[in-house]
Structures are given as structure tokens and as C-alpha cells.
Amino acid sequence: FSAEQEAQALRKAMKGLGTDEDAIIETLTKLNVSQRQQVLITYKSTIGRDLIDDLKSELSGNFERVIIGLMTPTTMYDVHELRRALKGAGTDEGCLIEILASRTNAEIRHINENYKLQYGSTLEDDIVSDTSSMFRRVLVSLATGNRDEGTFVDEALAQQDAQCLYEAGEKKWGTDEVQFMSILCTRNRCHLLRVFDVYRVIANKDITDSIKSEMSGDLEDALLAIVKCLRNKPAYFAERLYKSMKGLGTDDSTLIRVMVSRSEIDMLYIRREFLAMYSKSLHSFIKGDCSGDYRKVLLRLCGG
Numbered sequence: 001f002s003a004e005q006e007a008q009a010l011r012k013a014m015k016g017l018g019t020d021e022d023a024i025i026e027t028l029t030k031l032n033v034s035q036r037q038q039v040l041i042t043y044k045s046t047i048g049r050d051l052i053d054d055l056k057s058e059l060s061g062n063f064e065r066v067i068i069g070l071m072t073p074t075t076m077y078d079v080h081e082l083r084r085a086l087k088g089a090g091t092d093e094g095c096l097i098e099i100l101a102s103r104t105n106a107e108i109r110h111i112n113e114n115y116k117l118q119y120g121s122t123l124e125d126d127i128v129s130d131t132s133s134m135f136r137r138v139l140v141s142l143a144t145g146n147r148d149e150g151t152f153v154d155e156a157l158a159q160q161d162a163q164c165l166y167e168a169g170e171k172k173w174g175t176d177e178v179q180f181m182s183i184l185c186t187r188n189r190c191h192l193l194r195v196f197d198v199y200r201v202i203a204n205k206d207i208t209d210s211i212k213s214e215m216s217g218d219l220e221d222a223l224l225a226i227v228k229c230l231r232n233k234p235a236y237f238a239e240r241l242y243k244s245m246k247g248l249g250t251d252d253s254t255l256i257r258v259m260v261s262r263s264e265i266d267m268l269y270i271r272r273e274f275l276a277m278y279s280k281s282l283h284s285f286i287k288g289d290c291s292g293d294y295r296k297v298l299l300r301l302c303g304g
Helices: 003-014 021-029 033-047 051-058 061-070 074-087 093-102 105-119 123-130 133-143 155-168 177-186 189-203 207-214 217-231 233-245 252-262 267-278 282-289 292-302
Strands: none
Touching: 003 021, 003 033, 003 051, 021 061, 021 292, 033 051, 051 061, 061 252, 061 292, 074 093, 074 105, 074 123, 074 252, 093 133, 093 217, 093 233, 093 252, 105 123, 105 133, 123 133, 133 177, 133 217, 155 177, 155 189, 177 189, 177 217, 189 207, 189 217, 207 217, 217 233, 233 252, 233 267, 233 282, 252 267, 252 292, 267 282, 267 292, 282 292
């Protein structure tokens, strides 16, 4: 890998009349996120121009959004997406849920630090001012990045938690959402997987079915996302991708965010889950749903 070579290749793709989009896709998708950051710095030092500015002036639409996303460091990409979800026109609840339910404690702590540096307000303050009621409390809890990340399963506590969830939902009239929140947002993954098994025995139904019947709206979506991410994160993202493309119109924001943010983490596993869940490959789905350079770059990120 030579940062200088790649910087020159990008400059060449954008210089003069017309833009060589294929060369841009080719160059950027073969690099990883840290290599792209090196190219960014080298471009400025050897060419004396800002690569992001050049890309923005040459590209447009969803294709531009993917490319700029690829050029953004992982944490900052999440920070920008959260900010857009909170401060854009209307609130993008799906984006808030997706990022906060799926990132690790360390990732969330980095997001918090960078968010404050970038925007001068804390992520928590912006969540509080932009969301309400129980949904707000779940997001605030997730945004602290304070889930137990151990692997210890306390069998007695697992029985107790499962019983607690049952009594907070299925067993009573009305739902005690705070119980759901405090258990689902703080316990470690191994422990919760055990809780879900015990819950199935006690309630005679899966925890996800109980959440669907007891909750509604954004709160339901948030708690379901937490459970799905704990059970199988790639499957959760496969479902996000499927829903972003199925039916009329495409939810480009979600499609772009998942493809960009997961491309170097678990895309292979997401593809495998997608195929298992929908009997169609992610590749063929993207191919049928998008077009032009936008489609080309997404297919490169998808691989296969």
C-alpha cells in the first residue's frame, strides 16, 4: 500500500473534464479505513488540496454519501449519523436505535467523547431534548455505554430476571417498562441469552413476542433491536438491510449506513445471515434495488 500512489490515482480520477467514478470506487474500496485516512493526509501534503472537498465537488447524491462515509473515521461516521438523526428534519429514530443498540461500550464511549468535541453539546443532552418518555430513557441508558461486558451467568439471577420480565409484562395488566429497560440495557450478553431461555419456559413464548405484544412504536423497536443484537448481530443488520430495500422506495440512509459501517467488521456474516433469512443474496438484492455508481460501490462493499 502506497498512500502517495493512491492519492495520485484519486487526483487523476478527478482532474480535468469529467470524473472517473470507476477509478474512485476501485481505489477507495480496496483500502481499509485507516489506509483511507493516510491517503487523506497524503493527498493534502502532496497535492495541496482537500480530498473530501474535491470528492464533494465531483460527486453527488447517494454515491457521494457512500464515498464520503468511507472517507470518515469509524467513530466520526457514527457521530455524524447520530447528529443527523437528532438534528436533521425530524428525528431518525431507527438510526439512533441501530447505532446505540449495536455498538460496544468502548465504541459508545468514543462516540460520546467525539460528539462533545465536534458539536459542543453532549449526545445525552441532544437525545433528551429530541426524544421523549420511555424511549428516551432507553436511549439515554444505552448511550452511557455501561453494559456489563463480562461472560458470567448467575443462574439464580437469570431465573429472577426472567420472572421479573414476565411479571412486568405478560402477567400484569399494563407493562412495567422500567423493568424491561433495566434488565435489557445493563446485563451482560451471556446472562441475557440465558434469561431469554428461562423466559420462554416461564411465559411459554419468546421474549420478542412479548415485547411486540406489550410495547409499541419506538420503544418496541428499541427493545427488539437490543434483543436481536444480543442474539445475533449480523442477523440484525441483515434484517435492517432487507427492510431498507424491500417494498416501494429505498431507505437509502439505512442502506448506506449499514454498508459503510459494517463493511470491515462483519459483512461476510451479514451476507450469510441475509441468504439464510431471505433465500436471496444481499448482492442480488442490492443489484435489483440500486443503480449507477451508487450500485457499483455498494456491490464492492458487499463483496461476493
